[in-house]
Structures are given as C-alpha cells and as structure tokens.
Amino acid sequence: MAKIDWSDEYKLGxxxxxxxxxxxxxxxxxxxxxxxxxxxxxxxxxxxxxxxMRTRAHFVAEERMLDRHGYPDLVVHKAEHDRLLAQADxxxxxxxxENQQDGLRQLTLETAExxxxxxxxxxxxxxxxxxxxxxxxx
Numbered sequence: 802m803a804k805i806d807w808s809d810e811y812k813l814g815x816x817x818x819x820x821x822x823x824x825x826x827x828x829x830x831x832x833x834x835x836x837x838x839x840x841x842x843x844x845x846x847x848x849x850x851x852x853x854m855r856t857r858a859h860f861v862a863e864e865r866m867l868d869r870h871g872y873p874d875l876v877v878h879k880a881e882h883d884r885l886l887a888q889a890d891x892x893x894x895x896x897x898x899e900n901q902q903d904g905l906r907q908l909t910l911e912t913a914e915x916x917x918x919x920x921x922x923x924x925x926x927x928x929x930x931x932x933x934x935x936x937x938x939x
Contacts (some may be wrong), residue, residue: 804830805917811924813932818866821859822924828852829916836909845909846896852916853889860886863928870938872931881927885919 807826812819832848860882867875892912 804833805921811921813924813928815932815935818863818928821855821862822920822928825852825855825859825920828855829920832916833913836913842896842905842909845912846893849889849893849896849912853886853893856889857886867931870935872934874930878927878931881923885923888915888919 805826807823811822811826813822828848828851832845832852835845835848860879864875864879864882867878872878892908892915895908896912
C-alpha cells in the first residue's frame with residue numbers, strides 16, 4: 802500500500818480537472834496511510850466516505866463539462882462513472898458491516914487496491930481520451 806505520487810502521466814492539461822484528480826489522489830493516499838498504520842475502522846470508513854462523496858461531485862462536474870462541449874462518448878464515460886460508484890458504494894456498505902478483524906484486514910486491502918487502480922486507471926484509460934476532443938475546441 803505505497804503512497805501514490807502525482808506525475809505528469811496523470812495530468813490532462815485541464816487545470817480544474819487536474820486539481821480535482823490531485824485532491825482525489827490526496828484522499829486516496831490518506832486512506833492508504835491510515836490503513837498502513839492500522840487506524841480504527843471508523844477512521845478508514847470516514848476517509849472512504851469522503852473519497853466517494855468527492856468522487857461523486859467530481860464525476861458530476863466532469864459529465865456536465867463534457868455534455869456542455871458535446872463530447873460524443875459521454876454515455877460510455879458516464880456508464881463507467883456509474884460502475885465505479887456502484888463498486889465504491891458496495892465497499893462502503895461492506896466496510897460498515899464488517900466486524901471481524903480478519904475480514905476487516907482483507908476488506909481494507911481490497912479497498913486500497915480498488916482506490917489505487919480505480920483512480921489511476923480511470924485517468925489513464927477513461928479520462929485521457931476526452932482530452933484531445935476538448936483541446937480541439939480551444
């Protein structure tokens with residue numbers, strides 16, 4: 802559960818979106834740090850809740866921006882957002898219900914892996930394709 806450093810690989814060149822991605826990365830790193838330190842499950846759940854709340858707000862803002870500019874793949878992009886939020890909500894519910902220490906450790910690892918792969922893979926695979934479209938409008 803190593804901390805994730807922001808790099809140009811994740812930069813889209815869209816200041817507002819890049820700032821939101823950096824904010825989400827900071828929250829992800831906070832979860833990873835607390836998980837590594839064996840912090841209380843309630844603290845991990847609070848950070849996870851904040852991550853999901855901020856992600857939901859980010860997705861809404863991103864979808865509005867893409868809609869405003871007529872992005873042709875918005876339906877597919879939104880479907881991916883919906884899928885990720887459903888996975889995150891499932892993890893949140895499992896986190897709230899888990900009370901066995903061994904199960905909690907496994908769930909914490911699973912959640913950390915999800916947050917890391919979701920954030921980085923989503924930027925590289927799902928967000929990067931809309932960058933040339935938006936840049937062509939400038």
